[in-house]
Amino acid sequence: MRIIDLSSPVDASFFEPDPVVHEILTPAQGAVHMSEEMREHFGLDFSPDELPDAEFLSLDRITLTSHTGTHVDAPSHYGTRASYREGGPRHIDELPLDWFYAPGVVLDLSGREPGTVGSDELKREFARIEHTPEPGEIVLLHTGASGWVGTRRYFTDFVGLDGGAVHLLLDLGVRVIGTDAFSLDAPFTNIIQRYRESGDRSVLWPAHFAGRDREYCQIERLANLDALPAPYGFHVACFPVRITGAGAGWTRAVAFVDDSRPS
Structure with a gap:
């Protein structure tokens, strides 16, 4: 069994909008x-x-903030409304641990211009790897953004998911979606530019806001996704730190790879 570290460090020398x-x-x-x-x-x-x-x-x-370094976003991070349950969205300390240890699937979204990826692009990636995510699997998005960690570019040069892509994964039974980028949404600069041009509020953080109607978690700021030997056939562990009432918790995310299994 081989363990691959999927976590980016917390480093006070890195550029951060909220400095460490x-x-x-x-x-x-x-x-x-x-x-x-x-x-x-x-x-x-x-x-x-x-x-x-x-x-x-x-x-x-x-x-530091609970969103510095590799971390898991809880449903309460997305807003105070939770149309799917009474009592509002759950905080990071209230989520079931079995969500955070499961088979993983990595999708290659690298090489794209900053912006959003839609459901059709995810379906093409499913066909390419010959695997559609199954209920409970943890889906990881390899955008290539982790190559810029510690710099300003890390916060402006990556791709995120649009609302349709998030709902596609949730419809498949996925409860945890991870990315090696700063955000599961597109960069702030890209979102605001598209909103100013269109006036369409649906372009404002659709991946996060989908969590107001569907309960799910994000893992943001992963690393080393290119070190995974295959698109699936590995397990991910990403247990969040138990911070009472918090909208996120840091995690030392890792992948467990059984090299004795055929790829």
């Missing part, structure tokens, strides 16, 4: 911090000098 702030306390600084915390919260006096090498443990403080 990463503060590192060294083991020596961690000793001082621990001493101060023990005194404040537990009334204990303990000097860092009593520790070997006057060091305790390192500590990382990170400020």
Whole structure:
């Protein structure tokens, strides 16, 4: 069994519209911090000098959004309306774990100009790989955008799905759709330009807004999809971090490939 990492890193040196702030306390600084915390919260006096090498443990403080790095979007991310259930859309901590470990299918959407991909293009890709996604399978979109991770281009040069393409996958029983791009929708610049030209509100984030009427999750900002040896025949694990009441949770997405199986 081979494990392929499908995750992009959280890196404070990368360009991000919402910058990552990463503060590192060294083991020596961690000793001082621990001493101060023990005194404040537990009334204990303990000097860092009593520790070997006057060091305790390192500590990382990170400020970032739950949509930084590889993450799973919950239905509550798409809006407050959920026409498919009473009580509103579910948050990331409320979703069943069996959604996030399943057979995977990767579709090649690379080499296209920024914009949207429709249902007809997905059907042509199904025919090319000789496989139509089955209920519960996790569909991954290889757009090639992960090659620009860490740069401004990562946020402007990729393709997303239109509403019809999302509904096609959901009609097939898919509950989790992933992409190696910043968004499952087209780039913001592309969406706004098409909206200004047409005045058609249906072009505004149709992939996300489809989640107001159909319950499903997205995995955004995947990586290494070109390392998968075949379009299907592998499993994906993408369990989201359990953040109470959140619209998304980070994930270390991986693929499990059984190289002993015929391709």
